[in-house]
Amino acid sequence: MPRIIFIDPDGTRHEIEAPVGLSLLEVAHENDIDIEGACEGSLACSTCHVIVDPSWFQKLDEIKEDEEDMLDLAFGLTKTSRLGCQIIVTEDLDGLTVTLPAGTNNMM
Incomplete structure (x- = not known):
C-alpha cells in the first residue's frame, strides 16, 4: 500500500x-x-x-474549477493547497506528504 505522510501544524508526522x-480525507x-x-x-x-509538499504538487491530477472555488474559502491558502477529499490515493502517490493548516473556515 502507498504511504501518505500527514504533518500536523505543530510538525508531528504521521x-x-x-x-x-x-x-x-477518508484516509x-x-x-x-x-x-x-x-x-x-x-x-x-x-x-x-x-x-x-511542493515536490508532489505537480504529480497530482489537475485541480478542477469546483475545487478551486471551495479553496477560495480555505484558511491559510497556499500555492500548493488542495482539498483532501479530491486527492485519491494511487500507487504513484507513495510518499505523498501533506501538511494540515493551522485552522479551518467552516461555513456550513
Whole structure:
C-alpha cells in the first residue's frame, strides 16, 4: 500500500499506509488524523484543506474549477493547497506528504 505522510501544524508526522482508491480525507478519518471534512467529501466546504509538499504538487491530477472555488474559502491558502477529499490515493502517490493548516473556515 502507498504511504501518505500527514504533518500536523505543530510538525508531528504521521506516516499512514493508505488503501488505493480512498481520498486523503477518508484516509485521515480512518487513522484519527485531525481533518474536519464537514461536508463529508461532497465538495461543499474547505475544511479538508491540506497543503501539498511542493515536490508532489505537480504529480497530482489537475485541480478542477469546483475545487478551486471551495479553496477560495480555505484558511491559510497556499500555492500548493488542495482539498483532501479530491486527492485519491494511487500507487504513484507513495510518499505523498501533506501538511494540515493551522485552522479551518467552516461555513456550513
